[in-house]
Amino acid sequence: MSVRRLLLFLGVFFLCGVAAAQTPLRSGITQRYSFTGRAPQDCRVGQTCILLVSGSYQVDITDDYSWLDIWIQPDLDSTNFPTLYGHFGSQVTIENNSLVFDYAGTQLGIARDDRLALKTGSYFFSLATGAIGGGGTVSGSGTITATFGTGPHVSNRGVRNSATPSIFRNRIAPGEIVSIYGFYLGPSSGVGAELTSDRSFITKELQGVRVLVDGSAAPVLFANNKQINAVIPYAVKTKSTARIEIEVSGKRSAAVEVDVVPADPGIFNHQSGLQAVVLNQDQSINANDNRAARNSVITFFATGGGETDPAGADGRIANTGVRL
Numbered sequence: 410m411s412v413r414r415l416l417l418f419l420g421v422f423f424l425c426g427v428a429a430a431q432t433p434l435r436s437g438i439t440q441r442y443s444f445t446g447r448a449p450q451d452c453r454v455g456q457t458c459i460l461l462v463s464g465s466y467q468v469d470i471t472d473d474y475s476w477l478d479i480w481i482q483p484d485l486d487s488t489n490f491p492t493l494y495g496h497f498g499s500q501v502t503i504e505n506n507s508l509v510f511d512y513a514g515t516q517l518g519i520a521r522d523d524r525l526a527l528k529t530g531s532y533f534f535s536l537a538t539g540a541i542g543g544g545g546t547v548s549g550s551g552t553i554t555a556t557f558g559t560g561p562h563v564s565n566r567g568v569r570n571s572a573t574p575s576i577f578r579n580r581i582a583p584g585e586i587v588s589i590y591g592f593y594l595g596p597s598s599g600v601g602a603e604l605t606s607d608r609s610f611i612t613k614e615l616q617g618v619r620v621l622v623d624g625s626a627a628p629v630l631f632a633n634n635k636q637i638n639a640v641i642p643y644a645v646k647t648k649s650t651a652r653i654e655i656e657v658s659g660k661r662s663a664a665v666e667v668d669v670v671p672a673d674p675g676i677f678n679h680q681s682g683l684q685a686v687v688l689n690q691d692q693s694i695n696a697n698d699n700r701a702a703r704n705s706v707i708t709f710f711a712t713g714g715g716e717t718d719p720a721g722a723d724g725r726i727a728n729t730g731v732r733l
Contacts, residue, residue: 572675628724
């Protein structure tokens with residue numbers, strides 16, 4: 410992301426100086442970061458200004474790879490949560506790349522949409538955070554990890570409840586609809602769910618894409634190159650952890666381990682994330698200017714309720730109600 414795009418993204422924020430580059434990150438090796446900083450002198454009182462706080466991180470790609478994934482994990486007691494942004498080194502010339510930010514602004518991924526490899530070279534990333542004018546100081550600490558490789562890849566904490574994808578829980582429940590984020594997870598253009606020949610179940614393979622939960626295929630609702638939506642098999646109810654792998658045209662990702670809980674509820678929201686998707690009794694969409702009448706019946710949509718009664722069947726199309 411260029412500095413110009415960063416400023417457009419941050420709106421009223423302003424940029425200040427960058428420190429020297431640090432030792433290059435190695436794939437899969439976690440490195441500590443820490444910073445303290447003060448808003449620049451030209452930052453007006455009460456104004457939030459962007460502050461580059463930890464210099465430039467460098468990742469050297471020594472061979473051609475298909476993806477590069479950077480992850481920041483602030484310490485639990487960190488007082489400030491930085492944003493990561495990056496750009497290519499001067500010796501690297503790549504077109505048609507996509508910069509993909511995590512919902513919380515803590516992850517940056519680079520991948521070739523045309524499935525050609527990232528070229529050998531250096532990539533640079535910086536940590537930025539907000540500081541309030543008038544003497545405001547910021548500080549924080551945590552870890553930063555870079556990984557790169559080929560084939561399908563699930564991002565760090567990339568398995569999430571589809572209803573609440575901005576929350577990092579790293580857990581699943583039987584029958585839960587999950588969204589899985591990463592790179593090279595499916596076709597470039599998204600494809601939706603397909604039904605079995607008897608039209609009673611969602612298929613467990615979608616144009617060569619499978620989601621394996623402890624080796625068992627899960628029903629796949631949607632897939633593209635950066636996201637998969639799937640339904641967790643009910644068989645996980647007897648387990649405390651599970652390993653999730655993505656298979657694309659016979660190539661598998663590294664396994665990601667998640668916790669298994671009896672229930673992991675989430676209510677689906679509108680894209681803004683500020684209001685639940687609710688239907689009024691007349692089936693119109695509930696909104697501030699279309700409120701539900703007192704004592705009327707509303708319908709909302711959720712997932713992660715866990716095992717049902719009677720017991721659920723993986724991917725079955727619902728035609729009757731069940732109790733949770």
